Amino acid sequence: MAGKNLFEKVWAKHKVRTLPSGQDQLFIGLHLIHEVTSPQAFGMLREKKLSVRYPGRTFATADHIIPTDDISRPLSDPLAEEMLKALEANTGEYGIQYFGPESGKQGVIHVVGPEKGLTQPGMTIACGDSHTATHGAFGAIAFGVGTSQVRDILATQTMAISKPGVRRILVNGKMPDGVTAKDLILAIIGRLGVNGGLGYAYEYAGEAIESMTMEERMTLCNMSIEGGARAGYVNPDKTTYDWLKGKPYIKDFESMVAYAEEIKSDTDAHYDDEVVFEAGELKPMVTWGINPGQVVAVDEGLPSVDSLPEDEKETALRAYEYMGFSENEKMLGKKIDVVFIGSCTNGRLTDLREAANIARGKKVADTVTALVVPGSQEVARAAEEEGLDKIFRDAGFQWRLAGCSMCLAMNADKLKGRQISASTSNRNFIGRQGSPTGRTLLLSPAMAAAAALAGEIVDIRNTGAAS
Amino acid sequence: MSIRIREFRGKGIAIRGNDIDTDRIIPARFMKCVTFEGLGAYAFNDERVDAEGKSKGHPFDNPSFAGHPVLVSNANFGCGSSREHAPQALRDWGIRALICESFAEIFAGNCSSLGMPAVTLGHDEINELQKLLEKEPDIEILINLENLTIRAKDKEWKASMTDAYRNALLDGSWDSTAVLIEAGSDIDKVAEELPYI
Numbered sequence: 138m139a140g141k142n143l144f145e146k147v148w149a150k151h152k153v154r155t156l157p158s159g160q161d162q163l164f165i166g167l168h169l170i171h172e173v174t175s176p177q178a179f180g181m182l183r184e185k186k187l188s189v190r191y192p193g194r195t196f197a198t199a200d201h202i203i204p205t206d207d208i209s210r211p212l213s214d215p216l217a218e219e220m221l222k223a224l225e226a227n228t229g230e231y232g233i234q235y236f237g238p239e240s241g242k243q244g245v246i247h248v249v250g251p252e253k254g255l256t257q258p259g260m261t262i263a264c265g266d267s268h269t270a271t272h273g274a275f276g277a278i279a280f281g282v283g284t285s286q287v288r289d290i291l292a293t294q295t296m297a298i299s300k301p302g303v304r305r306i307l308v309n310g311k312m313p314d315g316v317t318a319k320d321l322i323l324a325i326i327g328r329l330g331v332n333g334g335l336g337y338a339y340e341y342a343g344e345a346i347e348s349m350t351m352e353e354r355m356t357l358c359n360m361s362i363e364g365g366a367r368a369g370y371v372n373p374d375k376t377t378y379d380w381l382k383g384k385p386y387i388k389d390f391e392s393m394v395a396y397a398e399e400i401k402s403d404t405d406a407h408y409d410d411e412v413v414f415e416a417g418e419l420k421p422m423v424t425w426g427i428n429p430g431q432v433v434a435v436d437e438g439l440p441s442v443d444s445l446p447e448d449e450k451e452t453a454l455r456a457y458e459y460m461g462f463s464e465n466e467k468m469l470g471k472k473i474d475v476v477f478i479g480s481c482t483n484g485r486l487t488d489l490r491e492a493a494n495i496a497r498g499k500k501v502a503d504t505v506t507a508l509v510v511p512g513s514q515e516v517a518r519a520a521e522e523e524g525l526d527k528i529f530r531d532a533g534f535q536w537r538l539a540g541c542s543m544c545l546a547m548n549a550d551k552l553k554g555r556q557i558s559a560s561t562s563n564r565n566f567i568g569r570q571g572s573p574t575g576r577t578l579l580l581s582p583a584m585a586a587a588a589a590l591a592g593e594i595v596d597i598r599n600t601g602a603a604s
Numbered sequence: 605m606s607i608r609i610r611e612f613r614g615k616g617i618a619i620r621g622n623d624i625d626t627d628r629i630i631p632a633r634f635m636k637c638v639t640f641e642g643l644g645a646y647a648f649n650d651e652r653v654d655a656e657g658k659s660k661g662h663p664f665d666n667p668s669f670a671g672h673p674v675l676v677s678n679a680n681f682g683c684g685s686s687r688e689h690a691p692q693a694l695r696d697w698g699i700r701a702l703i704c705e706s707f708a709e710i711f712a713g714n715c716s717s718l719g720m721p722a723v724t725l726g727h728d729e730i731n732e733l734q735k736l737l738e739k740e741p742d743i744e745i746l747i748n749l750e751n752l753t754i755r756a757k758d759k760e761w762k763a764s765m766t767d768a769y770r771n772a773l774l775d776g777s778w779d780s781t782a783v784l785i786e787a788g789s790d791i792d793k794v795a796e797e798l799p800y801i
């Protein structure tokens with residue numbers, strides 16, 4: 138009999154029962170909330186006269202609407218202030234731990250969870266945010282959910298969910314210099330499509346994954362959702378344990394490791410599907426369209442619409458029209474107006490180091506506005522201790538306060554008009570970065586920094602800074 | 605238990621396009637709110653009006669489709685952000701059921717939580733239905749969840765739907781909180797067995 142994969146083992150430990158609908162009732166070990174998708178859930182609780190069943194398993198921070206220039210209260214945007222107040226009131230009323238902007242512990246929820254050691258192997262994790270998949274990097278199974286499910290988890294610490302299949306994404310070999318986890322996940326989405334993962338959770342495995350840092354694994358798992366998968370994870374190993382050791386919420390390190398070893402995938406585990414990638418063939422990637430699957434290697438031509446599968450043609454036509462690009466052009470040399478380095482995908486210390494390595498001693502092009510937004514206040518402090526803020530400032534980048542910022546532009550950080558942004562975030566949807574006609578190119582932190590200096594998309598492998 | 609939903613009957617509105625993401629359904633800047641009320645006014649906002657506030661001729665602003673509750677669109681509808689603001693905005697605008705080629709998973713789950721049937725038809729059938737609606741906007745569509753068929757005029761198609769969501773609508777368990785609470789102390793038993801927190 139074949140062994141079990143991590144997903145099956147963790148699911149079995151958290152399953153309460155099968156519901157009449159056929160879905161499973163799954164216990165959620167760790168629930169993370171933020172200011173945008175939780176206030177309505179608390180409202181629904183009150184309407185139903187319910188309380189929070191396990192307040193000690195929910196943690197909150199504020200990230201989406203936080204300004205990155207001035208967080209003194211009241212916030213200058215009254216709507217943002219109202220949302221922050223609602224989160225403070227709700228967490229206060231129900232006894233939920235809240236990492237607010239004044240605590241020094243605030244940040245993007247998917248950066249804060251791991252850095253506090255809240256995220257651990259073998260957990261089930263949910264958050265009203267699709268990038269909850271990030272936490273899978275630690276061998277947790279982590280789901281983005283809607284507000285009705287946030288309500289359900291607050292009220293019962295469980296949610297109704299159908300068990301997805303598990304597809305193993307096997308990445309053989311070593312990643313070439315200048316190619317990052319961001320390039321790998323963009324290549325995966327490019328090949329399998331934005332709905333290629335429908336019905337699956339992804340297990341990322343193979344030599345390239347095993348040799349990744351935790352930050353790289355988080356970048357990879359983070360964008361599982363952009364590939365249509367319900368979740369993504371990496372089996373825990375020594376890299377995971379070393380990273381988590383000493384974090385504030387790791388109470389008993391030895392038992393955490395013992396549990397992690399128990400739940401990781403058996404060597405003969407069964408998978409519902411498997412897809413193989415060769416890391417050595419990968420190149421730096423840049424998106425050219427209006428979803429993350431519309432992506433090419435930086436030095437390759439954009440696809441002709443005729444060459445695409447039937448179901449991708451319509452979106453490709455719309456993308457060419459919206460972006461103002463043409464078939465067979467390359468992304469190399471495309472002029473950009475704005476650079477955004479940050480987000481739950483690429484706003485961690487190692488991401489900032491990679492970007493700073495490129496920026497050191499250089500200058501941002503006159504035509505470019507470049508923002509560096511640390512993923513959390515802790516990331517900001519660590520970066521400042523290393524002097525990264527000074528490297529960025531000296532090069533002409535703006536060094537901002539922690540938050541989601543221009544990933545989705547719910548604060549004041551927005552594109553204007555048809556500006557093109559080179560962004561380390563996760564979505565290039567129409568209007569995503571705050572201007573209804575703004576354009577987004579997704580890429581890695583090093584590629585974004587290099588684009589800021591050149592004023593156009595460059596190939597990081599040709600800058601002499603790739604390694 | 606919530607109400608049992610066995611069928612839905614209503615006029616349709618065709619929104620053409622694959623991969624219509626939730627940022628397009630409700631742009632993030634309209635989510636600065638602590639309730640879902642009134643979101644319908646901003647549904648598809650940036651597809652409906654340009655920077656000067658002029659109409660771009662979106663179906664939501666086409667008087668022939670005004671108030672029609674059955675949205676008919678294409679593949680991977682509702683992809684991207686998990687924001688429940690998206691189905692809530694559609695609902696607030698007046699949408700009560702959706703027929704598409706396929707749905708993103710979180711979006712389909714969110715529709716289910718709101719008691720909104722999200723049913724799929726094949727590519728050719730959707731195209732046929734959209735053409736029909738564009739020609740005769742006032743035809744009535746009947747979504748039958750018991751035998752999973754969709755009827756419009758003299759046409760009848762076999763539809764598909766995620767079993768769990770269909771069952772939840774049929775047996776009235778789609779408003780999930782009450783059903784989940786029924787598990788009672790079984791929830792605590794699972795919690796006690798876990799080696800963390």
